[in-house]
Amino acid sequence: MQNDKVALVVGANGVIGSRLIDELEQQGWQVIGLSRRGGVDRARVRYLAVDLLDAQATDNALRSLTRVSHIFYAAYQDASDWAGLVAPNVAMLTHVVEALEPFAPGLEHISLMQGYKVYGAHLGPFKTPARESDAGHMPPEFNLAQQRYLERRQQGKSWHWSAIRPSVVGGFSLGNPMNLALTIAVYASISKALGIPLRFPGKPGAYHSLLEMTDAGLLARATLWAATEPAAANQAFNINNGDLFRWSEMWPKIAAYFDMEIAPPLPLVLDSVMADKSELWQCLVQQHDLAETDYGAVASWRFADFVFSWDYDMFADGSKARRFGFHAFIETEAMLFALFDEFRRRKIIP
Structure with missing residues (x-):
C-alpha cells in the first residue's frame, strides 16, 4: 500500500520514533527521519542528521522539505533538573516548525509526543486515573509549554495538532x-x-x-491514527496498554x-x-x-x-481514545x- 503522504519523524532513533517509522513505512508513507545521528536510508525512508538546538542548521536542513504533510515530533533533550528541560525542548520544537511550516503548503498535522508529566506525575502522588481534562499544575513543565506553543501557532492555519501521552514506553532502541x-x-x-x-x-x-506501560508498536498505531482521524484534530490522548x-x-x-x-x-x-x-x-x-x-x-x-x-x-484513563475510535x-x-x-x-x- 502506498499513499502520497510524507512524514517527518523528529527523534527518529529513539524507542518511539524508530517504531513509528516502521509503522509509517508499512503503511506506505514516504518518511524522513530526523535525529542527531542520522541513519541508514532504505526505499521509503531517508535520514537527516541535524542538531535541532541549532536554529540555522535546522532551517538549512528542513526548508527544502516542501512535500511534508505530517510532522511527528518525538525528540527529547535531557537536562539536570525539571526546569532546565523547558528551554531546550521548546526551542527544538520551535526550530522544526518555524523552519518547515512556511515552506510546506500541504502540511496537515503536527503530532506532539508528551507523557504523564503533563499531570505532575514526576512531582509526586497525583490524581489517578489521570484524564486529559484534568487541571494543569504549576510550571515549569516542558510538555505543556510545547503544547501551548503549537496551540498558538495553529491559530488561523489549515493544519491541526495532536498531543499523545503514553506511560513508560516499551520498545527496542x-x-x-x-x-x-x-x-x-x-x-x-x-x-x-x-x-x-x-x-x-x-x-x-x-x-x-x-x-x-505503553507498547511502542501500539503507540505508533495510535499516533498515526490521531494524526489522520479528523475527529482527533486538536486533541490530547492518553495511550496505554490497557492493563x-x-x-x-x-x-x-x-x-x-x-x-x-x-x-x-x-x-x-x-x-x-x-x-x-x-x-x-x-x-x-x-x-x-x-x-x-x-x-x-x-x-x-x-x-x-x-x-x-x-x-x-x-x-491514566485511556478511554478518550477509545471513545474517539482507537481500540487497540x-x-x-x-x-x-x-x-x-x-x-x-x-x-x-x-
Missing part, C-alpha cells in the same frame, strides 16, 4: 535515556552473572503501587523468564551501584558474542531509578517477554 525494558533485562543479566537473585531495586512502596500491574506481581515473572530466583526488594541507586559493572558486561559480551559492546548504550540506570522510585499509583490494546506481560525475546534475538543480552 539502543543509547536511549528512557528504555526501561532493556535496562531491566541488563540488570537481570548482570545479577545472574554475579550469581545473586533478582531483587527489585526500587523504593518499598513502589513494589506494590499500580502502574502501566494495570504491580511490580510485586510482575517481578517474579521477570525472574522466571531469566531462570532466576528472587529475594525481597532492596532499595538501590542503580545509577551508582551499576556504574562499576562495565568490565563484567564486557565479559558477557565476549562470552555470549553480543552485538553491542558499549555498556552505556544498553542501560538507562538513571531512568530506571526514576521509575522504581514511584511509591504511588501511576496510571496489549497485555504488558506479553509485551515485556516479547521485548526480552527480541533483545536475545538481536544478541543484545545473553
